[in-house]
Amino acid sequence: MTSSSSRRPSGPARANKPASRPGSRPASRPVSRPAAAQPALHLAPDSLAFALDEAARAVGAVRAGAALPAALSSAFAALPSEFAQTARGAVQDIAYRTMRRLGIVDYLIKQRVSKAPPPPVLNLLACALALLVDDEAHAAYTPFTVVDQAVRSIGARREVAFAKGLVNAVLRGFLRERESALADAQNNEVARWNYPQWWIDAVRRAWPDRWQAILETGNTHGPLTLRVNASRTNAADYLQRLAAENIAATQIGEYAVRLAAPLPVERIPGFMAGDVSVQDAGAQLAAPALDVRDGMRVLDACAAPGGKSGHLLELADIDLIALESDAARAKRIGENLARLGFAQSDEEHDEGVEGRSARVVIGDAGVPDTWFEGEPFDRILADVPCSASGIVRRHPDIRWLRRASDIGALAQEQRRIVDALWGLLKPGGELLYVTCSIFPEEGEDQVRWFESTHADAVRLDAPGQLLPAGRDAEADTSAETHACPVPDRTADHDGFFYARFQKR
Known part of the structure; x- marks a missing residue:
């Protein structure tokens, strides 16, 4: 990142994001960019400001009805190749973090802004707060860096540059009151669990003894699990192959092998040759x-x-x-x-x-x-x-x-x-x-x-x-x-x- 006080998060490995099936997600509306929403190419592509800008646009597309993968694909397609390659990991990381924290960040914004801000400002605040709600051990960037880069990001957009002061005030105000603000958010179910209220109610009704664990699991990251091609090899032999390349893994089913840490598919031994596929154990x-x-x-x-x-x-x-x-x-x-x-x-x-x-x-x-x-x-x-x-x-x-x-x-x-x-x-x-x-x-x-x-x-x-x-x-x-x-x-x-x- 441009700021020396920040550190770049590792974006989700592509192999850890399986493609959806027909009907496995709501129908996604076409993603398009209005003329005023073209990439802010005057921001450095390796800066957090640029990543926040692009992630905020993806979040806005989801709010408008687009699936997040489609929104991100549209964002990257609109960028010069060197920009997309540089920013991809950080943009994906921020966008997915925001989706997992959308309930609480929207709650925090409503508590601090009396009148709903324009969508670009709302979505930028949501992405920035999604980075700030994590404790220090799990934070991707220092608080100072997030605030500084968020203000830079909103200031780079002529149509919403007037909101620089608002963005600065909301983020700094949250940091001053962080502990009490997060404690207060626990009293709101949507903010506490980060799901729409109807979803929380449906899970609680269906699984009254396990609903909290189910919701909590849905806010975690799924492991990268491989399916061994049984027509070529078996799980035990493939584990030895991984061990020879110092890749930690565990067999969790007859054909299932779970990697201890996710890897891009091109780095998974035998993936490109068809020896294994990415597929959840279930x-x-x-x-x-x-x-x-x-x-x-x-x-x-x-x-x-x-x-x-x-x-x-x-x-x-x-x-x-x-x-x-x-x-x-x-x-x-x-x-x-x-x-x-x-x-x-x-x-x-x-x-x-x-x-x-x-x-x-x-x-x-x-x-x-x-x-x-x-x-x-x-x-x-x-x-x-x-x-x-x-x-x-x-x-x-x-x-x-x-x-x-x-x-x-x-x-x-x-x-x-x-x-x-x-x-x-x-x-x-x-x-x-x-x-x-x-x-x-x-x-x-x-x-x-x-x-x-x-x-x-x-x-x-x-x-x-x-x-x-x-x-x-x-x-x-x-x-x-x-x-x-x-x-x-x-x-x-x-x-x-x-x-x-x-x-x-």
């Missing part, structure tokens, strides 16, 4: 639960970006169709399969494809008439659109983008898809229903509905409800009597729901 339970075997005909519905499709192919030589409704996202399936060494076939290029492969199909899982060719499946993975409430520690913007009314709408969409897919399953075949949600409306409530409306469905063992848990949590987070136990060392995982059905 998500890695999907493919094994389907119990696929060589020769089976399998459908991965809602398949992008292809992580579970790849895992299925790693486990068996199957006839796999990877279905995705979004053509742009479907391209990522092919890219992920190619990295793993699997081919992508389609109606035009089926001939000549050797080895394990998947046919990527564009279509709506809830409207089979537009893509289904008539041959039923032995296995169906229904990884359906959901609230993504179980993965908010990796995607902290989701909590601020969702609305309470979304849950009911998503539940109806899940029913539409699963109801349509059930008719494509062979007698004796199995369907695995999956959501990355912690809300019963998207989990056990859906199971009860499905059993009541499909007399030919027999519920089988499955992991059930996995609540998000850090590595120090109790290992068995299953919440249903139909659940299979989770391996003891997979405690550090996101939130998922699994239910498996066999057709009579």
Whole structure:
């Protein structure tokens, strides 16, 4: 950074930010920059002032309805390449910190500003306060540096330069009253937990004995967990490979290896060659639960970006169709399969494809008439659109983008898809229903509905409800009597729901 008294934080490793699935986050509005909001290129790209400026714009885009990854991508795309490369880590770090602290920083601003400031000022204050609320041991910069650079940042914008005094006063005032201000914020639930009130109420209602631990876990950083490619190696051998390169890691599941510290994907041994993939330990339970075997005909519905499709192919030589409704996202399936060494076939290029492969199909899982060719499946993975409430520690913007009314709408969409897919399953075949949600409306409530409306469905063992848990949590987070136990060392995982059905 330009200021010698500051120190640059390490931005989140790209590998630690898995791509979202269809429906795993609210629909994002297109991100655009008005003429007055172009990059402040006269600020040094390695300065905290520049990083605050860009992070504030990303936060503003989220408030307007954009997903944070899209907002950041738009910000970096608008910068000269040398600016984007220099500022990327700091901008991402500040933006994600702010999303995890948005409840408390907005509360602090409201306590100190009688009239709501213009959005650019509001978002700059939010980003600066997100850096100041941490105690000294976890602070990314010294308080003096944050205040100085925030004032520089707002002063660099002609349209809001008049607010330099306000920004200075709010930040310095908070520092003078820091202890009492933070203590007072604990009396406000949104500020205390950093979630919208409806979300807090929903988690407390669903999990009255564990709601606080669930919310706290959602405000932490998820670990970087790898899935070993079982068609090439195993977890024990891969751990030895990591140890040879002085990379600390632990096996936490049959195929799961957790790195002690995150690394960029290009520095993970074997990643680019397809020996491992980045996938949460909870998500890695999907493919094994389907119990696929060589020769089976399998459908991965809602398949992008292809992580579970790849895992299925790693486990068996199957006839796999990877279905995705979004053509742009479907391209990522092919890219992920190619990295793993699997081919992508389609109606035009089926001939000549050797080895394990998947046919990527564009279509709506809830409207089979537009893509289904008539041959039923032995296995169906229904990884359906959901609230993504179980993965908010990796995607902290989701909590601020969702609305309470979304849950009911998503539940109806899940029913539409699963109801349509059930008719494509062979007698004796199995369907695995999956959501990355912690809300019963998207989990056990859906199971009860499905059993009541499909007399030919027999519920089988499955992991059930996995609540998000850090590595120090109790290992068995299953919440249903139909659940299979989770391996003891997979405690550090996101939130998922699994239910498996066999057709009579």
